[in-house]
Amino acid sequence: MKITVLMDNYTYIDQYYLGEPAAAYLLNTGEKSILLDTGYSAVTLENAGRMGIDLSKVTDVVISHGHNDHTGGLLPFLAAHPGNVNIHLHPDALLKKRCDGLDVGIPFDPAALPCHAKLCLSNVPKEIAPNVLFLGEIPRVNPLEAPAVGETDRCGVFEPDFLLDDTALAITTADGLFILTGCSHAGICNMVQYASALTGESRIAGILGGLHLFDCNEQAAFVTERLLALGVKTLYPCHCTSLAVKTMLAQHFDVKEVGVGFTLTV
Numbered sequence: 001m002k003i004t005v006l007m008d009n010y011t012y013i014d015q016y017y018l019g020e021p022a023a024a025y026l027l028n029t030g031e032k033s034i035l036l037d038t039g040y041s042a043v044t045l046e047n048a049g050r051m052g053i054d055l056s057k058v059t060d061v062v063i064s065h066g067h068n069d070h071t072g073g074l075l076p077f078l079a080a081h082p083g084n085v086n087i088h089l090h091p092d093a094l095l096k097k098r099c100d101g102l103d104v105g106i107p108f109d110p111a112a113l114p115c116h117a118k119l120c121l122s123n124v125p126k127e128i129a130p131n132v133l134f135l136g137e138i139p140r141v142n143p144l145e146a147p148a149v150g151e152t153d154r155c156g157v158f159e160p161d162f163l164l165d166d167t168a169l170a171i172t173t174a175d176g177l178f179i180l181t182g183c184s185h186a187g188i189c190n191m192v193q194y195a196s197a198l199t200g201e202s203r204i205a206g207i208l209g210g211l212h213l214f215d216c217n218e219q220a221a222f223v224t225e226r227l228l229a230l231g232v233k234t235l236y237p238c239h240c241t242s243l244a245v246k247t248m249l250a251q252h253f254d255v256k257e258v259g260v261g262f263t264l265t266v
């Protein structure tokens with residue numbers, strides 16, 4: 001299976017793709033093209049075009065969580081590609097979300113989605129393609145690594161948002177599980193542990209995505225220790241992972257550089 005980073009905060013020198021503080025990844029299984037997140041805007045489509053990638057083959061879009069830096073490119077994608085698409089997401093991804101006084105949830109009315117887009121709401125795991133598992137709601141066995149981010153409006157009142165919608169894809173490979181994650185608000189160790197429990201596979205081939213770690217604090221130390229205990233060796237941290245944390249992680253793991261246009265076969 002091939003992963004292509006269509007959108008990230010970082011771009012490489014001499015590669016003329018466009019960056020956003022956002023995330024979008026294309027997963028090609030050989031039989032299916034699956035989009036995990038859509039970036040912040042139509043710029044994700046621009047990058048795909050510059051890479052020569054035909055997104056009309058995408059049959060499934062997985063939304064890692066409702067934040068606008070992962071969902072803002074969905075409407076432009078659907079407008080550009082009128083074929084039937086299943087959109088997989090946790091129901092809470094549709095809730096209003098705000099952070100520091102700004103709206104940060106899905107930036108459109110889900111009722112306004114075009115009819116060729118089918119919303120597939122699920123808080124439980126489901127197979128999107130052979131060996132590609134949508135994890136659904138992640139049990140917070142390690143609550144330390146899943147703090148609230150901003151607020152959400154669940155019943156007409158804004159409350160701390162623990163992002164129960166936050167999820168990831170677990171890809172079963174010959175070398176073990178490969179985790180493809182958006183922001184890891186649910187906690188990357190929680191995700192890895194849940195994916196292992198669901199699949200019975202304890203070997204972790206790698207993790208690519210945002211870890212939502214910025215400071216070298218107690219949470220980052222916990223994640224480092226637990227990922228080591230889980231046998232993780234290779235990390236592809238990007239999007240919402242600071243340089244300070246990447247540097248810290250690089251003391252313990254094989255940390256790879258990730259930016260727009262990065263590809264990986266797993």
Ligand SMILES: [Fe+2]
Binds near residue numbers: 067183185
């Ligand atoms: Fe987020």
Ligand SMILES: [Fe+2]
Binds near residue numbers: 023183240
């Ligand atoms: Fe994000």
